[in-house]
Amino acid sequence: MQKEAEIRDPLILGKKSYHDITKDIARPVEGKANKYWWILFSLSFGLFLWGVLSMAYTVGTGIGAWGLNKTVNWAWDITNFVWWIGIGHAGTLISAVLLLFRQKWRMSINRSAEAMTIFGVLQASLFPIIHMGRPWLAYYVFPIPNQFGSLWVNFNSPLLWDVFAISTYFSVSLVFWYIGLIPDFAMLRDRFSEKTAPMKKKLYSFLSFGWSGKAKHWQRFEEVSLVLAGLATPLVFSVHSIVSMDFATSVIPGWHTTIFPPYFVLGALFSGFAMVETLLIIMRKVVSLESYITIKHIEYMNIIILLTGSLVGTAYITELFMSWYSGVEFEQYAFINRATGPYWWAYMIMMSCNVLTPQLYWFKKIRTSFVATFILSIFVNIGMWFERFVIIVTSLHRDFLPSSWSMFSPSFIDIGIYLGTIGFFFTLFLLYARTFPVIAQAELKTIVKSSGSEYKNKK
Amino acid sequence: MSTNTLYGIFDDEEVLLSSVKEIRANNIEIKEVYSPFPIHGLDKALGLKETRMAITAFIYGCLGLTLGSLMIYYMMQIDWPQNIGGKPNWSFYHNLPAFVPVLFECVVLFAAHLMSITYLIRNGLYPGGKSDSPDERTTDDKFLMEIQVEGDATIIKEMLTKTGATEINEKEA
Structure with missing residues (x-):
């Protein structure tokens, strides 16, 4: 049996037997949805519909439906793309990196964090596809034998690296998630009887692949999880590095910086953890998982937010210093314009939400409060969206010819697509919360004896 | 002689683990162990090879x-x-x-x-596959040890009870 130091706080509160854990995690699937679920679901679904209409309008009329112009030819679409990809990163960090570090607190949050990753990456991948204008030709990005002059994709291009990185990231995350889900689906399968719930029994029998929990299977399960975690860890760092190279390998002042890959990865983890907190603080209440997602879990995540937030702040300042130190006039202007030009307000939102407000987590009172954490996590989500907006739009809107300087303002359709993806994301997450085992219960049962409050007090 | 299958059911993974060790020390072959979660050290106790x-x-x-x-x-x-x-x-x-x-x-x-x-x-997992587990509770909170016995099973039953099995079921082949 594993032993754990006495001074560590328990990760599972209350007196929980193995059977209690099974019951608690099956409850949202077995029960009926409450009022709050339906309200949230209708809201998200409404937003999603607005998004679908906006996307259909974009495809029907062309990219001219957006607020883009000749100078600012990349704006909300790529901002939203990077924002969603970034949000996905925390899921893989929690499930893979924390597994390699043997952090037990990951076990009650990893399932939902990975769900968030998959749904987030799904939203992200919508943006490049609709930005193509002719989404039915999206297969052009893949290296397939073709009839259009046997031209191949360009393996020197960061945009193609993105195609490989994002599709690998999405499919590997999905596989990792599913391998962990199989034993938990089997738990649900065995709870439903053929007589009272034949449809659910069939559904979970299908999804659980006939899992029976043999000793050899568990041995392979643990090894496969470990190797997948080892593969997913460099993968997650590579994905956002590659996303940052979309900018860093270009020659636009403000984009052409070598600090981008680490700075984007940190920013991604920072925003991802904020989104995990936003989701979990709501979820633990809605599906009553207060015993498993405790303030200790939130505090650990807040510490990571504090660390990554401070590192992101350091990166902002390094960027300013390097632009001055480079001695390049255009580079210097790009950054002066960012901070003091017409988009100063966006820069201020970015700086205050990403660098200043997370510093409040130095106070124990704040980082161990659900209300404060929820509010600050929303701040981080907003701040990180503005970070991408600042990088993209302020670097473009005043280019080398002052006669072509312009501003960007989003159209109704731009806003619709963005809010639509938020609606789609929450729609998927709410459906997930009612049909999936939202906590990796098989793994959680292995730590009850070392980290459950009941067992800790016994000693 | 008829071959019967014995199912020893345990409530706790540590009890199961020590039982596995003792039963194997008596040269009795354990056919399979079903558990709701991975048990640390069970593969070694059962003498399973390392996975590749x-x-x-x-x-x-x-x-x-x-x-x-x-x-x-x-x-x-x-x-x-x-x-x-x-x-x-x-x-x-x-x-x-x-x-x-x-x-x-x-x-x-x-x-x-x-x-x-x-x-x-x-x-052997595939969409829609059937579970081999003889007892549905093994995905919840019970640990099951499967032993095939030829002839008289009383000694093994006694041993299972002594090492902590809370329930013993028998299936005739």
């Missing part, structure tokens, strides 16, 4: 690297070489730095997917 899943991942990763390199080499050097920003299109080796991201993704893609598929095949 990690080795397969390494092989699949090498395969991904090879196929990825061949793909890029064929498309960028053989079939349609292009001058892209003056990058060296005459030699794979000189152009390699630009290919690293895609090659890395190929390694991860192949290793992760093919290992997972191997895992499912080796475990």
Whole structure:
């Protein structure tokens, strides 16, 4: 049996037997949805519909439906793309990196964090596809034998690296998630009887692949999880590095910086953890998982937010210093314009939400409060969206010819697509919360004896 | 002589583990153990061999690297070489730095997917498959030990009770 130091706080509160854990995690699937679920679901679904209409309008009329112009030819679409990809990163960090570090607190949050990753990456991948204008030709990005002059994709291009990185990231995350889900689906399968719930029994029998929990299977399960975690860890760092190279390998002042890959990865983890907190603080209440997602879990995540937030702040300042130190006039202007030009307000939102407000987590009172954490996590989500907006739009809107300087303002359709993806994301997450085992219960049962409050007090 | 199957059911994984050790020390073969979660040390106690899943991942990763390199080499050097920003299109080796991201993704893609598929095949898991577990409670909170007995089972039953089994079921073959 594993032993754990006495001074560590328990990760599972209350007196929980193995059977209690099974019951608690099956409850949202077995029960009926409450009022709050339906309200949230209708809201998200409404937003999603607005998004679908906006996307259909974009495809029907062309990219001219957006607020883009000749100078600012990349704006909300790529901002939203990077924002969603970034949000996905925390899921893989929690499930893979924390597994390699043997952090037990990951076990009650990893399932939902990975769900968030998959749904987030799904939203992200919508943006490049609709930005193509002719989404039915999206297969052009893949290296397939073709009839259009046997031209191949360009393996020197960061945009193609993105195609490989994002599709690998999405499919590997999905596989990792599913391998962990199989034993938990089997738990649900065995709870439903053929007589009272034949449809659910069939559904979970299908999804659980006939899992029976043999000793050899568990041995392979643990090894496969470990190797997948080892593969997913460099993968997650590579994905956002590659996303940052979309900018860093270009020659636009403000984009052409070598600090981008680490700075984007940190920013991604920072925003991802904020989104995990936003989701979990709501979820633990809605599906009553207060015993498993405790303030200790939130505090650990807040510490990571504090660390990554401070590192992101350091990166902002390094960027300013390097632009001055480079001695390049255009580079210097790009950054002066960012901070003091017409988009100063966006820069201020970015700086205050990403660098200043997370510093409040130095106070124990704040980082161990659900209300404060929820509010600050929303701040981080907003701040990180503005970070991408600042990088993209302020670097473009005043280019080398002052006669072509312009501003960007989003159209109704731009806003619709963005809010639509938020609606789609929450729609998927709410459906997930009612049909999936939202906590990796098989793994959680292995730590009850070392980290459950009941067992800790016994000693 | 008839062959019967005995199912010893346990409530706790530590009791099960010590029982497994004791029963195996008495030279009785345990056919299978079903548990709701992985039990640390059970594979050693049952005398299972180490799994080779990690080795397969390494092989699949090498395969991904090879196929990825061949793909890029064929498309960028053989079939349609292009001058892209003056990058060296005459030699794979000189152009390699630009290919690293895609090659890395190929390694991860192949290793992760093919290992997972191997895992499912080796475990006999497929969509809609049937569970082999003799008792539905083994995905909840019970641990089950399966032993095949020829002839008289009373000694083994006694041993199971003594080592902590809370319930013993017997199935005639």
